[in-house]
Amino acid sequence: QVQLVESGGGLVQAGGSLRLSCLASGRTFSTYSMGWFRQAQGKEREFVAGISWSGDSTYYVDSVKGRFRISRDNAKNTVYLQMNSLKLEDSAKYYCNVDPRPHRIVMPVDAYDYWGQGTQVTVSS
Secondary structure, three states: OOEEEEEOOEEEEOOOOEEEEEEEEOOOOOOOEEEEEEEOOOOOOEEEEEEOOOOOOEEEOOOOOOOEEEEEEHHHOEEEEEEOOOOHHHOEEEEEEEEOOOOOOOOOHHHOOOOOOOEEEEEEO
16 A cells, blocks of 8 residues: 655745655655645645656646755655745645556646645735
């Protein structure tokens, strides 16, 4: 059983930074791709960033490109999302997920049945 535990969210002013973490457990994920998603209030969940099993390949949606950075530590089964220059529109609950396809750095939201609790990010003006 896959378990995903996101942390690191909080309240931050616009222009600030946060670093999210996601611990995956239940198996070894070193050969899995990993990714981050978010869901703003009243909106559908959307894909934000993905990283290949080795960390060599990454993908970002245009709205976060140049501001967010995804990374991973396979020894810790953990994926991170460094978020800089935060904007009001980044406010959302952030979720991670894992994909057994090691190079799938663009991760469809509807491909995953299980989600963790997420971590709330609120950006204030």
